[in-house]
Amino acid sequence: MHGLTGPTANLFVRLDGPAQAGALATATLFIFSWQLSQAINHFTRLLYARDDLDLLLASPVSPRAVVAAQAIVASVEIILVVGVFLFPMADMIAYKMGAHWLGIYPASIASALLASACGLSITVGLFNVLGPRHTRKAGQFTATFIASAMILGGQFAYLATGPTRATRALFHKLPPAPAFADWLLMAPVRGVAGDPVSLLIWLSLGAIAFALAVLRLGPGFLESAIRVKGAGDRQLTARDKPDRPFRPGAGAALRRKELKLLARDPWLFSRALLQLLYLAPVSIVIWISQDDPSLSLLVAPVLIMVLSHLAGILAWLTILSEDAVDFMATAPVTAGDILRSKLQAIAMPLGLILLIPALGLAWTEPRDAALLVIFAIFACVSTGLINIWHPAPPRRESATTRHNPPKIVALKENMLAACWAVACAGAIAEEKYWYFAASAALIFVWLNRPRRAGLAG
Amino acid sequence: MLIHSSSTPALSVRGLCKSFDGKQAVEALDLTIRPGEFYALLGPNGAGKTTTIRMAAGLLPPDSGSIEIYGVDVRRDPIEARRITAWLPDEPALYDKLDPLEYLEFVAGLWGVEPGVALSRARDLLGVLELWPHRHTRCEGFSRGMKQKVALAGALIHDPMLLLLDEPLTGLDAAIARQVKDLLIARAKTGRAIILTTHILEVAERLADRIGIICDGRLCAEGTLAELRARTGRADDSLEDVFLDLTSRAAAP
Numbered sequence: 001m002h003g004l005t006g007p008t009a010n011l012f013v014r015l016d017g018p019a020q021a022g023a024l025a026t027a028t029l030f031i032f033s034w035q036l037s038q039a040i041n042h043f044t045r046l047l048y049a050r051d052d053l054d055l056l057l058a059s060p061v062s063p064r065a066v067v068a069a070q071a072i073v074a075s076v077e078i079i080l081v082v083g084v085f086l087f088p089m090a091d092m093i094a095y096k097m098g099a100h101w102l103g104i105y106p107a108s109i110a111s112a113l114l115a116s117a118c119g120l121s122i123t124v125g126l127f128n129v130l131g132p133r134h135t136r137k138a139g140q141f142t143a144t145f146i147a148s149a150m151i152l153g154g155q156f157a158y159l160a161t162g163p164t165r166a167t168r169a170l171f172h173k174l175p176p177a178p179a180f181a182d183w184l185l186m187a188p189v190r191g192v193a194g195d196p197v198s199l200l201i202w203l204s205l206g207a208i209a210f211a212l213a214v215l216r217l218g219p220g221f222l223e224s225a226i227r228v229k230g231a232g233d234r235q236l237t238a239r240d241k242p243d244r245p246f247r248p249g250a251g252a253a254l255r256r257k258e259l260k261l262l263a264r265d266p267w268l269f270s271r272a273l274l275q276l277l278y279l280a281p282v283s284i285v286i287w288i289s290q291d292d293p294s295l296s297l298l299v300a301p302v303l304i305m306v307l308s309h310l311a312g313i314l315a316w317l318t319i320l321s322e323d324a325v326d327f328m329a330t331a332p333v334t335a336g337d338i339l340r341s342k343l344q345a346i347a348m349p350l351g352l353i354l355l356i357p358a359l360g361l362a363w364t365e366p367r368d369a370a371l372l373v374i375f376a377i378f379a380c381v382s383t384g385l386i387n388i389w390h391p392a393p394p395r396r397e398s399a400t401t402r403h404n405p406p407k408i409v410a411l412k413e414n415m416l417a418a419c420w421a422v423a424c425a426g427a428i429a430e431e432k433y434w435y436f437a438a439s440a441a442l443i444f445v446w447l448n449r450p451r452r453a454g455l456a457g
Numbered sequence: 458m459l460i461h462s463s464s465t466p467a468l469s470v471r472g473l474c475k476s477f478d479g480k481q482a483v484e485a486l487d488l489t490i491r492p493g494e495f496y497a498l499l500g501p502n503g504a505g506k507t508t509t510i511r512m513a514a515g516l517l518p519p520d521s522g523s524i525e526i527y528g529v530d531v532r533r534d535p536i537e538a539r540r541i542t543a544w545l546p547d548e549p550a551l552y553d554k555l556d557p558l559e560y561l562e563f564v565a566g567l568w569g570v571e572p573g574v575a576l577s578r579a580r581d582l583l584g585v586l587e588l589w590p591h592r593h594t595r596c597e598g599f600s601r602g603m604k605q606k607v608a609l610a611g612a613l614i615h616d617p618m619l620l621l622l623d624e625p626l627t628g629l630d631a632a633i634a635r636q637v638k639d640l641l642i643a644r645a646k647t648g649r650a651i652i653l654t655t656h657i658l659e660v661a662e663r664l665a666d667r668i669g670i671i672c673d674g675r676l677c678a679e680g681t682l683a684e685l686r687a688r689t690g691r692a693d694d695s696l697e698d699v700f701l702d703l704t705s706r707a708a709a710p
Contacts, residue, residue, distance in 0.1 A: 245572055245573070246562045246566070246572035246576045246579070247562070247572060248571070249566055250568075253566025254563075254566075256566075257555070257563045260554065260555060260559065261554050261555070264595075265554070323553070324551065324552065325550070326516055326544075326546065327544075327549075329516055330542070331564075331567040332539040332567070333567060334536065
């Protein structure tokens, strides 16, 4: 990852003073919004993951301790997810500009604590206003909206004013703030740059917000979880749907089942949409920074990142988190038939997402379209394999939630997706680095192959 | 589809053995269940009932011994054996995001039931189990009993020749348990064999044609209720007394 983040770190190092400050402020805001969105998703999911909370609620552990533990888990998760990209970049900047830039590490922890506190508060607030039936969707929408509004807003300013003037316009056109307020608002940014006093303030703010949220909202959060559990049994309002004839075929039945479960998965679409919202602006920045920007360079890397993530998620959801493993083992079909049907079900939505942009690209740039399809297939297969080769422990309780892919697998997915996206961009631009990125991805997949016989699934 | 003669046992188990980490769970077990027979497999916790049922359903490979379902060897021809068998555990795993009708269509598709026949059976089963008004409601909001009924409908939609039921009535309220029992009795009357494990001895006493009692992985007693009573010399006692007598004798050194 250090190699991949190196060019971005170099760009930052070469900026002049005000532009660097602006870029830092934008990045701090961007990272906080990303972490906040992750935190809201985490707490909303937890609210509806009944099995995980049942035992804890029945235990003599205090509600605050339960919520504190969950909030710490949320903070660690979002630190790691952001850290995969951020920390290698911090190392590179520190290497080039001085050790004080390692302040990015504690600053991101402070940001994660504050994001967890805000995420918990927003989730409890949504539940109190909307109730158990609408909070899940509202939480997903809010998380997506926060992330996208921050990113798209910053991007809009960037595009409207030009790369070097963007941040100045953003910060210098605002009415002058009182000196103390300005100092306080910029404390996180100075903390990121390694100013010890600002870092201390930023860390204290994060820790205090985290403690207050857990102490004040912890019991309320658990009460909400109990209300969700109670609400589940009453949701028996039959949908008005005409009866239609049954359709034949074991393979078709398996594919229909998987596609229905995917289409009805409440988290899948928000995750896919979030990926797109995060990646699209970054792609636009890279695109317009090219001397001779081509449409292929705008579309292909983003699409490969989104498709490879989706392939990983779909492989995990359909193959590894099968809800009725034993039941399927008693059906008169072979394990190979089941796996084949599931792979077909995964390939359908991925193929559809790839098909439309690939056809559009083929109209003007047939070579680039072919490269996009080839690299997309490699990316999807590799992230799918990583999921299949490294399954979560086959526990029924985790299978029924369908949303607990191991974090280490998610990190590996991110790395593979980035490698394939870079490789595709390089191949399209006819730059030789595509070879290294593709080799890195293939070697990474090979290193992660199962070492012992007996695959799960 | 094989043509099964009436003289072929519905389930024939010979010399079945299974151990876990050196501990013998099932040891040299012999069982024969006839077509149309309602057989209750009883035993203390950990006696090997569920292991036996899971081996018969093809979910666990035995260490040794043979299992035949209507003459079909479960290990040699698992697909054909599964085609004529249904297995229902005490905690059925349904797909929460499917509704009962979608679940039954899925199961019928897997077992290759002709669509028209499957829809007709689904209507009947959901009607009998009082689930028809909820046929388009996703299972995620269902109570445990309702989920158990959906799973039972799924087990019956392909009209299996042998039903393997592992504690199907555990946790059900009286009304739902009655519906399930009535449905099972009706199935047995149509010639389908049913093997059921349960800790509710009253169920075995009322429903079973024959009763087998497993102790430490071995079949320690088998017969009709009258035969078991005669064997223990408890002519007027309940199955509970007979069961406790037989299991304590088996446990004695």
